[in-house]
Amino acid sequence: MDLSHIEHSLAQHGAWQGKYREIMLLGKALPAMPDALKTDDALVKGCESKVWLHLDLDEQRQRLILIADSDTRIVKGLLAIILACYNNQLPLEAGKLDAYELFDKLGLIKHLSPSRGNGVRAIVERIHQQLQVLQ
Amino acid sequence: MNDNPCTQIRHDFPIFEVSVDDQPLCYLDSAATTQKPNQVIQAVKDFYQSQNANVHRGLHTLSEQATTAYEAVRRKLAQFLNVQSREIVWTSGATASLNLIAYGLSDSLKKDDVILLSPLEHHANIVPWQLAAKRTGARIELLPVDAQGILQLEQAKALIENLKPKVMSICHASNALGNINDVAALIASSKSSGTVTVIDGAQSLLHLRPDLQQLDCDFYVFSAHKALGPTGLGGLYGRYELLNALPVYQSGGEMIDTVSFSGTTFRPAPEKFEPGTPNIAGVIGFGAALDYLAAQDHDALFQHEQSLYQSLLQQLSGIDGIRIWGDTANNVGTVSFNYKNEHHYDLATLLNTHGIAVRSGHHCTQPLMAHLGIEGTIRASLAFYNNQQDISRFIAALKDTISLLEE
Numbered sequence: 001m002d003l004s005h006i007e008h009s010l011a012q013h014g015a016w017q018g019k020y021r022e023i024m025l026l027g028k029a030l031p032a033m034p035d036a037l038k039t040d041d042a043l044v045k046g047c048e049s050k051v052w053l054h055l056d057l058d059e060q061r062q063r064l065i066l067i068a069d070s071d072t073r074i075v076k077g078l079l080a081i082i083l084a085c086y087n088n089q090l091p092l093e094a095g096k097l098d099a100y101e102l103f104d105k106l107g108l109i110k111h112l113s114p115s116r117g118n119g120v121r122a123i124v125e126r127i128h129q130q131l132q133v134l135q
Numbered sequence: 136m137n138d139n140p141c142t143q144i145r146h147d148f149p150i151f152e153v154s155v156d157d158q159p160l161c162y163l164d165s166a167a168t169t170q171k172p173n174q175v176i177q178a179v180k181d182f183y184q185s186q187n188a189n190v191h192r193g194l195h196t197l198s199e200q201a202t203t204a205y206e207a208v209r210r211k212l213a214q215f216l217n218v219q220s221r222e223i224v225w226t227s228g229a230t231a232s233l234n235l236i237a238y239g240l241s242d243s244l245k246k247d248d249v250i251l252l253s254p255l256e257h258h259a260n261i262v263p264w265q266l267a268a269k270r271t272g273a274r275i276e277l278l279p280v281d282a283q284g285i286l287q288l289e290q291a292k293a294l295i296e297n298l299k300p301k302v303m304s305i306c307h308a309s310n311a312l313g314n315i316n317d318v319a320a321l322i323a324s325s326k327s328s329g330t331v332t333v334i335d336g337a338q339s340l341l342h343l344r345p346d347l348q349q350l351d352c353d354f355y356v357f358s359a360h361k362a363l364g365p366t367g368l369g370g371l372y373g374r375y376e377l378l379n380a381l382p383v384y385q386s387g388g389e390m391i392d393t394v395s396f397s398g399t400t401f402r403p404a405p406e407k408f409e410p411g412t413p414n415i416a417g418v419i420g421f422g423a424a425l426d427y428l429a430a431q432d433h434d435a436l437f438q439h440e441q442s443l444y445q446s447l448l449q450q451l452s453g454i455d456g457i458r459i460w461g462d463t464a465n466n467v468g469t470v471s472f473n474y475k476n477e478h479h480y481d482l483a484t485l486l487n488t489h490g491i492a493v494r495s496g497h498h499c500t501q502p503l504m505a506h507l508g509i510e511g512t513i514r515a516s517l518a519f520y521n522n523q524q525d526i527s528r529f530i531a532a533l534k535d536t537i538s539l540l541e542e
Contacts, residue, residue, distance in 0.1 A: 015488070017485070017488050017535075017539060020484070020485060021542070024539075071510075072478040072480045073477075073478070074480065
């Protein structure tokens with residue numbers, strides 16, 4: 001799923017119900033994480049919903065591989081957007097990405113405000129922490 | 136539809152003129168905090184605008200006026216609760232009150248003494264007792280609650296007589312489920328054991344207006360903002376001998392009698408528990424809230440809340456897949472539910488797009504959620520300023536949300 005496609009489908013909807021429908025469709029399209037990978041280590045703290053995240057490096061291609069899942073439909077959809085942003089990037093390039101700018105562009109910036117319990121901020125912070133370890 | 140007595144009363148609450156995300160507000164989160172009538176907002180504004188001075192300090196006119204007004208609210212609340220004004224302590228809220236009491240009672244707890252709580256308690260009525268238990272070696276026991284989240288009264292009474300708890304601290308009404316507990320019966324059962332009884336009244340002050348002499352509890356805690364008053368203010372009632380015997384919790388100015396480096400003596404309760412400059416504007420605002428409530432017909436307001444609650448229950452029950460928790464026969468007007476396996480976060484987020492304000496999550500009652508075997512619920516909580524239109528809007532939005540989730 002590429003970002004311009006996501007941007008286009010979200011922009012079609014003026015009302016939030018429509019945006020959330022698109023977000024939940026993105027979530028549905030994201031493959032479910034096998035239960036064996038839903039470990040405590042993979043659980044991202046600071047989320048009202050449960051979010052599991054794994055970040056690895058394809059050594060040969062030097063590209064990032066992220067997989068993530070959530071027990072809520074909306075957060076899973078937001079994860080799909082975040083993954084579309086970071087997956088297949090070179091670690092150095094991914095480190096320069098600004099998910100806040102992306103969410104602002106998509107009209108979803110309110111999901112990054114600290115008062116929201118969904119933990120998108122915590123997920124993005126976790127990705128950047130793990131990227132630093134890789135570099 | 137003639138929605139008496141709500142029609143007129145709703146105009147007293149200016150928040151209902153506000154649009155939220157371009158939609159009129161449908162506020163079903165009064166268990167978190169109630170909205171404020173004009174009278175309260177005006178009283179706070181008037182205080183800062185024309186009466187602001189510190190209390191108990193100056194001889195100047197404004198300070199004397201502020202002190203008189205501040206102490207008058209203490210008397211007003213005492214009257215409201217049917218206790219003496221020296222038995223009322225102002226704090227920052229129910230949480231601070233519970234901390235003060237749990238800390239204060241620690242001196243009289245020893246190893247293996249029983250502190251009796253219930254699985255329905257808010258974290259604020261659990262954690263201060265866990266700390267007290269840790270300090271003293273006392274142990275925490277729980278009253279029995281069934282799989283629906285209802286306190287089992289007969290078993291509870293037997294347990295109280297059996298355990299002879301030193302302290303029993305329970306909520307008058309559950310914040311997560313709205314259940315009204317028969318605290319008077321529980322308190323009566325504990326009398327022969329000399330149990331110190333603490334009632335968390337955060338959810339009951341507004342809806343039930345308890346007569347504390349009738350309840351016969353030793354302590355009662357509340358938050359002003361859950362009863363039309365300003366945030367950052369609450370308090371406690373303590374039976375005077377017990378209250379005055381509690382040790383000082385926080386110290387500072389105002390609560391002392393004399394200070395010297397050879398020793399300091401404290402003033403008697405309630406002053407010894409009110410160090411520093413208090414929340415004067417909050418108290419003045421809360422006084423206006425109490426006046427507002429006193430001017431209403433409480434029975435009519437309660438009946439109105441209960442009929443809205445029945446209507447909400449009935450319409451919710453008509454939706455296939457809704458699971459309602461708690462005691463629906465004795466309730467302050469809070470409905471806590473799940474829909475099939477849908478996450479409460481998704482439901483609340485989508486309801487918000489319709490301008491519906493509900494709470495979702497564990498409601499600071501994680502042990503209760505674990506007991507019910509769920510992660511959390513959607514909680515819609517009513518107050519007398521709600522109307523049938525709020526219920527209809529909520530139900531329509533919920534149906535819309537469900538169909539969006541099930542697409």
